[in-house]
Amino acid sequence: MLRILTETDGVSGNEKAxxxxxxxxxxxxxxxxxxxxxxxxxxxxKGRKGGKTVLLSAHMDEVGFIITKITDDGFLKFETVGGVxxxxxxxxxxxxxxxxxxxxxxxxxxxxxxxxxxxxxxxxLFIDIGAKSKEEAEKVVSVGDYFAxxxxxxxxxxxxxxxxxxxxxGCAVLIDALKKEWDANLICTFVTQEEVGLRGAKAAVYGxxxxxxxxxxxxxxxNMPGIPEEKRVTNFDGGVAVSIxxxxxxxxxxxVSKITAIADENKINWQYKASVKGGNDAxxxxxxxxxxxxxxLSVPCKYIHSGVSAMxxxxxxxxxxLIEKIIENxxxx
Amino acid sequence: xxxxxxxxPSGREENMISYIKAFGESQGYKCNTDxxxxxxxxxxxxxxxxxxxxxxxxxxxxxxxxxxxxxxxVPSSKEVSxxxxxxxxxxxxxxxxVRCDKTENIEDSDLNIDIGETDKEGTKEKVPMGxxxxxxxxxxxxxxxxxxxxxxxxxxxITALEVMKNADDTAFLFTTQKKFAGRGLKALLGxxxxxxxxxxxxxxxxxxxxCTEGAVVIIKEKGAVPTEKVRKALIKAGGEKVQVGATEDNxxxxxxxxxxxxxxxxxxxxxxxxxxxxxEGIAKADIKSAAELILNYINKVN
Numbered sequence: 301m302l303r304i305l306t307e308t309d310g311v312s313g314n315e316k317a318x319x320x321x322x323x324x325x326x327x328x329x330x331x332x333x334x335x336x337x338x339x340x341x342x343x344x345x346k347g348r349k350g351g352k353t354v355l356l357s358a359h360m361d362e363v364g365f366i367i368t369k370i371t372d373d374g375f376l377k378f379e380t381v382g383g384v385x386x387x388x389x390x391x392x393x394x395x396x397x398x399x400x401x402x403x404x405x406x407x408x409x410x411x412x413x414x415x416x417x418x419x420x421x422x423x424x425l426f427i428d429i430g431a432k433s434k435e436e437a438e439k440v441v442s443v444g445d446y447f448a449x450x451x452x453x454x455x456x457x458x459x460x461x462x463x464x465x466x467x468x469x470g471c472a473v474l475i476d477a478l479k480k481e482w483d484a485n486l487i488c489t490f491v492t493q494e495e496v497g498l499r500g501a502k503a504a505v506y507g508x509x510x511x512x513x514x515x516x517x518x519x520x521x522x523n524m525p526g527i528p529e530e531k532r533v534t535n536f537d538g539g540v541a542v543s544i545x546x547x548x549x550x551x552x553x554x555x556v557s558k559i560t561a562i563a564d565e566n567k568i569n570w571q572y573k574a575s576v577k578g579g580n581d582a583x584x585x586x587x588x589x590x591x592x593x594x595x596x597l598s599v600p601c602k603y604i605h606s607g608v609s610a611m612x613x614x615x616x617x618x619x620x621x622l623i624e625k626i627i628e629n630x631x632x633x
Numbered sequence: 634x635x636x637x638x639x640x641x642p643s644g645r646e647e648n649m650i651s652y653i654k655a656f657g658e659s660q661g662y663k664c665n666t667d668x669x670x671x672x673x674x675x676x677x678x679x680x681x682x683x684x685x686x687x688x689x690x691x692x693x694x695x696x697x698x699x700x701x702x703x704x705x706x707v708p709s710s711k712e713v714s715x716x717x718x719x720x721x722x723x724x725x726x727x728x729x730x731v732r733c734d735k736t737e738n739i740e741d742s743d744l745n746i747d748i749g750e751t752d753k754e755g756t757k758e759k760v761p762m763g764x765x766x767x768x769x770x771x772x773x774x775x776x777x778x779x780x781x782x783x784x785x786x787x788x789x790x791i792t793a794l795e796v797m798k799n800a801d802d803t804a805f806l807f808t809t810q811k812k813f814a815g816r817g818l819k820a821l822l823g824x825x826x827x828x829x830x831x832x833x834x835x836x837x838x839x840x841x842x843x844c845t846e847g848a849v850v851i852i853k854e855k856g857a858v859p860t861e862k863v864r865k866a867l868i869k870a871g872g873e874k875v876q877v878g879a880t881e882d883n884x885x886x887x888x889x890x891x892x893x894x895x896x897x898x899x900x901x902x903x904x905x906x907x908x909x910x911x912x913e914g915i916a917k918a919d920i921k922s923a924a925e926l927i928l929n930y931i932n933k934v935n
Contacts, residue, residue, distance in 0.1 A: 530696035530704035550644030574695035590824025591668035
């Protein structure tokens with residue numbers, strides 16, 4: 301399922317293909333499903349005993365590109381959608397369906413000394429789809445079209461490399477949760493447009509009123525040579541990451557305390573997310589309608605927001621297991 | 634005043650909330666906290682709510698160096714450089730000093746909190762991962778002024794408590810995570826209704842705003858223009874000793890307008906000398922002036 305999810309394209313604002321896959325996978329396990337005007341997929345699952353209602357949330361969208369202009373000689377000018385560092389873009393393969401393109405810049409031997417020494421910006425780049433004219437390009441591309449990173453899923457040792465692990469990994473955890481039976485009620489929101497301002501989540505959770513919410517995410521992991529420990533954010537194979545605070549929210553302290561206690565009781569490997577930088581849909585969910593008790597659990601992902609993000613299988617399994625234990629113990633939370 | 638001993642970093646305001654709750658109940662208010670940790674104190678059925686934030690800058694421990702220094706992450710990047718050289722206290726009582734080798738372009742990763750330990754293990758034992766710290770106020774006062782580190786946080790709270798002693802038919806909203814884009818207030822207003830919200834904040838002393846010359850009624854802040862009729866009524870309620878000011882700071886006066894059902898909004902500020910620097914100064918007369926202004930406003934409206 302993670303392979304299918306990551307290899308499907310769904311740049312922010314264009315998540316339908318991802319949503320269709322998720323819907324096909326989970327709808328028969330839900331008491332009700334709904335797609336709202338933002339394109340969020342909201343799945344309701346009645347518990348065997350009722351009682352508490354747990355909300356799990358993951359976003360379907362990924363960072364990518366939107367075409368802003370087609371040049372007279374058939375090249376595509378673009379802007380990034382979501383936070384993408386322009387330094388990683390040069391020579392990247394991108395795609396729109398079966399149409400592939402190469403992100404490029406003026407050839408290095410044509411650059412002046414000054415140009416070579418200057419860092420390039422997004423506006424210097426273009427996508428080359430092999431068209432020789434605007435007319436030829438316009439047969440297959442329009443301004444406003446989305447392109448995603450062209451990257452395949454790879455599993456090697458304990459490492460999984462794919463694009464869009466942030467946050468198809470969260471979607472995969474939610475799908476697994478919906479396929480099981482629970483005593484507690486479960487609501488899973490697969491939301492849109494997280495990468496461009498938590499927009500889907502703001503609409504999705506309105507009116508749901510769960511007892512508590514867990515956002516399941518992919519988060520930064522800078523576990524690489526030369527990075528001091530305090531700048532790593534999370535450790536690869538360090539377990540599921542529990543957030544305390546980020547730029548968008550402060551996790552509910554009681555909820556975090558209960559989550560970590562459940563993890564310890566069940567010997568699930570976990571770590572704190574050691575940074576307050578970044579943010580996720582907890583920022584939108586926690587302040588919805590008078591406030592919702594919210595926490596975030598994340599799978600550490602190296603090289604996040606690129607076409608080659610990488611996670612450790614054990615961290616993913618820890619996250620999945622902890623989520624399941626939380627739902628099992630919902631009445632005590 | 635014991636309130637200055639209470640630590641209340643953004644996201645961990647529970648000690649301050651408990652203190653205010655106890656005070657509110659002693660004054661006959663019905664006090665409840667919501668899911669976000671905000672405190673709502675109500676007496677009677679008036680439609681005015683007086684609001685202030687209760688949080689101070691938060692530093693969260695994210696690790697330690699081999700030499701025993703604590704590394705922290707600070708969500709509010711514009712406050713980072715102002716922390717250097719100041720005394721901080723963790724919520725578990727451990728005290729430290731913020732050190733930094735750089736003198737410009739300082740980021741939170743450049744900060745080292747010195748708690749007097751000399752190795753990693755010693756530090757780990759003293760302060761756990763994820764523990765919060767904030768500035769120690771270190772108060773000095775005379776008959777006219779209160780000086781302390783980061784005490785601008787306390788001024789709106791003290792003012793609100795003064796108003797609480799004499800107000801009737803008024804609600805008081807003590808909101809958490811105000812330094813985080815007014816998050817606590819956003820969450821609270823999603824489920825709470827008032828006709829008018831008067832927010833108490835602070836404003837740096839400069840140009841047209843002088844400490845000791847009375848409360849400041851806000852005419853414009855970064856995000857909003859307060860409701861005109863509320864602003865005019867506040868100025869009138871201030872009598873002869875009132876100042877009028879605009880600020881580039883975001884006081885979140887727009888939130889009552891746009892959250893929930895919407896409410897009229899007004900802002901009253903207390904001037905702060907050297908805001909953000911070591912030993913900010915607040916005039917006691919300004920706190921008294923602000924409290925009287927708000928009370929006059931409430932009495933006239935009610």
